[in-house]
Amino acid sequence: MCEFCLKHGEGSKWYLKAENYSEDLLSDVRRRRMIEDFFTASEDIRKQVGRLEQLQEAPRFVKGIARRLVTRRMKRDHYGQVVPIEDVERIFEFVNSIVRVACICRHVTLGAEKRYCYGVSLGPNGGRMARILSGLDTSFLNGPEAGGLESLGKEEALAAFRDHEREGLCHTVWTFRTPFIGGLCNCDRSDCLAMRATVTHGIAVMFRAEYVAAVDPEKCNGCRQCMRVCQFGAIAYSAANRIAAIDPRRCFGCGICRSVCTGDAIRLKDRRAVPAAAGLW
Ligand code: SF4
Numbered sequence: 511m512c513e514f515c516l517k518h519g520e521g522s523k524w525y526l527k528a529e530n531y532s533e534d535l536l537s538d539v540r541r542r543r544m545i546e547d548f549f550t551a552s553e554d555i556r557k558q559v560g561r562l563e564q565l566q567e568a569p570r571f572v573k574g575i576a577r578r579l580v581t582r583r584m585k586r587d588h589y590g591q592v593v594p595i596e597d598v599e600r601i602f603e604f605v606n607s608i609v610r611v612a613c614i615c616r617h618v619t620l621g622a623e624k625r626y627c628y629g630v631s632l633g634p635n636g637g638r639m640a641r642i643l644s645g646l647d648t649s650f651l652n653g654p655e656a657g658g659l660e661s662l663g664k665e666e667a668l669a670a671f672r673d674h675e676r677e678g679l680c681h682t683v684w685t686f687r688t689p690f691i692g693g694l695c696n697c698d699r700s701d702c703l704a705m706r707a708t709v710t711h712g713i714a715v716m717f718r719a720e721y722v723a724a725v726d727p728e729k730c731n732g733c734r735q736c737m738r739v740c741q742f743g744a745i746a747y748s749a750a751n752r753i754a755a756i757d758p759r760r761c762f763g764c765g766i767c768r769s770v771c772t773g774d775a776i777r778l779k780d781r782r783a784v785p786a787a788a789g790l791w
């Protein structure tokens with residue numbers, strides 16, 4: 511269990527606790543303001559990208575201090591966790607509103623509007639999160655796909671997530687002033703700032719999943735499709751044995767490799783049951 515499961519999930523998966531999506535948490539004015547600012551803050555995010563790149567040139571001890579400070583602040587304000595598709599499905603079972611918006615990260619890094627972010631709500635009349643998002647001025651985004659919100663039914667949203675998975679994107683869940691959870695996203699290492707910070711620069715702003723993947727050597731046919739999609743460099747291929755193997759210390763448990771496996775050879779295991787990965791977040 512990650513730190514948030516212990517603090518905000520009473521020892522179960524924190525992102526499957528309906529309380530963490532509740533309207534009660536949204537009655538906090540500072541939280542509502544933070545959400546509004548977040549979705550209109552493309553300039554701030556652009557500056558953060560610059561700082562992230564500059565930090566790579568800094569002395570080691572400066573990097574260490576900066577990493578700890580950023581992680582602490584993000585855990586308070588906006589922290590994420592990788593979630594496999596089956597847990598996305600479980601979240602969609604209890605939220606009562608799902609709205610799709612253009613991803614602010616992709617707006618900054620690609621200059622393109624990619625509708626990979628989903629606001630989720632739990633409350634009467636579609637929930638307050640949906641109302642906050644619909645009230646935002648999104649004119650900072652450009653392009654025909656950018657404006658407004660798109661409401662999706664649960665099946666429709668799940669189908670969209672399966673499409674994102676086929677694109678090789680990693681599903682993540684996000685707090686807006688922890689422990690309130692207001693959204694899910696579909697990330698990749700080249701365009702998503704959270705993945706770049708966590709994986710490329712070693713500044714943790716999201717947890718690994720509560721799972722780790724493993725290959726069944728009896729079923730693996732050596733096609734290597736899994737290696738093509740893993741964004742975390744967790745899969746190696748043995749030419750001698752003609753099978754793939756997953757390093758549990760590198761695996762983030764996203765399950766994307768499983769969805770392309772031609773031998774049905776990959777399973778996700780509970781992270782706690784894998785000693786090499788149990789304490790790695
Ligand atoms: S090995 Fe599979 S589950 Fe693990 S990080 Fe790579 S793609 Fe995700």
Ligand code: SF4
Nearest residue numbers: 730733734736771773
């Ligand atoms: S995709 Fe599946 S069958 Fe192909 S190498 Fe990876 S684990 Fe083996």
